[in-house]
Amino acid sequence: MSRIALPQYLADASVAAELQSIIIGLAEVSADISIALAKGALAGILGAAGAENVQGEDQKKLDVIANDMIKDALAALPAVRGLASEEETDVVPCHTSGSFLVTFDPLDGSSNIDINSMVGTIFSVLPHTGDATVTEQDFLQPGRNQSAAGYVLYGPSVMLVLSTGNGVVMFTLDQDTGSYLLTESDVNIPAEAKEFSINMSNQRHWLAPMQTYISDLIAGKDGPRGKDFNMRWVAAMVADVHRILCRGGLFTYPWDSRKPEQAGKLRLMYEANPMGFLVEQAGGEVWTPDGKILDIQPEHIHQRVPVILGAANEVALCVDYHQR
Numbered sequence: 283m284s285r286i287a288l289p290q291y292l293a294d295a296s297v298a299a300e301l302q303s304i305i306i307g308l309a310e311v312s313a314d315i316s317i318a319l320a321k322g323a324l325a326g327i328l329g330a331a332g333a334e335n336v337q338g339e340d341q342k343k344l345d346v347i348a349n350d351m352i353k354d355a356l357a358a359l360p361a362v363r364g365l366a367s368e369e370e371t372d373v374v375p376c377h378t379s380g381s382f383l384v385t386f387d388p389l390d391g392s393s394n395i396d397i398n399s400m401v402g403t404i405f406s407v408l409p410h411t412g413d414a415t416v417t418e419q420d421f422l423q424p425g426r427n428q429s430a431a432g433y434v435l436y437g438p439s440v441m442l443v444l445s446t447g448n449g450v451v452m453f454t455l456d457q458d459t460g461s462y463l464l465t466e467s468d469v470n471i472p473a474e475a476k477e478f479s480i481n482m483s484n485q486r487h488w489l490a491p492m493q494t495y496i497s498d499l500i501a502g503k504d505g506p507r508g509k510d511f512n513m514r515w516v517a518a519m520v521a522d523v524h525r526i527l528c529r530g531g532l533f534t535y536p537w538d539s540r541k542p543e544q545a546g547k548l549r550l551m552y553e554a555n556p557m558g559f560l561v562e563q564a565g566g567e568v569w570t571p572d573g574k575i576l577d578i579q580p581e582h583i584h585q586r587v588p589v590i591l592g593a594a595n596e597v598a599l600c601v602d603y604h605q606r
């Protein structure tokens with residue numbers, strides 16, 4: 283069966299040429315990152331980098347390597363006006379003629395690297411309309427403004443999942459040719475969930491409505507929900523959301539009292555917004571307990587947000603527990 287490659291898909295979908303160049307550039311550098319990841323310990327690139335990022339998190343060597351690879355790839359594209367990264371304190375101006383801004387998490391789930399578990403790269407593309415030098419303010423657009431969003435999941439196979447605003451498609455990296463080939467063209471999340479995804483070790487730190495909601499899921503068919511649920515937690519948002527795009531369910535990383543000054547653990551601009559764009563495009567819902575995430579007006583580039591996303595009816599019920 284002949285499958286179409288990413289560049290052909292983008293051309294057939296009449297994606298703007300500048301946006302095509304960004305998506306193809308990210309795809310190419312992700313293939314190089316997958317090669318570095320596959321070498322693992324043999325390349326001497328596992329373990330801590332010995333530095334902290336702006337989040338106050340210990341960087342892994344591969345966080346820094348992946349960040350530098352993506353930064354270099356994007357900075358070489360005339361279409362890129364500026365970029366922002368989880369691993370960069372400030373936004374980085376690029377080409378003064380570019381029409382797009384790119385935010386990214388170069389290696390999401392990096393605490394999984396040293397245990398050979400799944401990690402991913404998340405990217406978000408926003409339009410740039412100003413004409414002066416790029417500042418942080420230019421990036422602070424609601425997620426609904428995104429021109430494109432996607433991720434690369436470095437799993438048993440390397441997959442690129444993408445939306446340019448007309449549904450969600452999935453590509454699989456052909457290791458022999460280095461091309462991403464279309465392998466799923468109509469991704470849809472069922473409205474009802476059978477699985478939920480949360481880090482249960484934080485249960486005592488959640489708000490009471492989340493404690494009750496999760497407790498009712500765990501009670502199964504003998505409890506108020508009247509049915510059993512399965513649970514998964516990969517600790518890499520890309521992998522957990524990929525499972526939801528493939529077989530449904532609900533994912534949540536709620537606010538908790540460990541760091542009460544933080545709105546949540548996940549970052550709005552390069553985790554919740556791009557993943558949320560994909561989930562909405564696949565028929566799912568993406569909320570905080572107070573409203574739709576893609577409608578949030580960002581206040582700063584590394585802003586955090588509590589996340590409830592996935593199966594539309596299940597998300598609505600979880601939000602309802604908080605609004606009762």
Ligand code: AFP
Nearest residue numbers: 390391392393394481517518519520
């Ligand atoms: P790292 O990139 O620091 O591993 O964090 C990954 C992440 O931001 C997101 O991808 C996961 O869903 C979540 O954090 C896992 O958090 P816990 O380690 O607290 O479960």
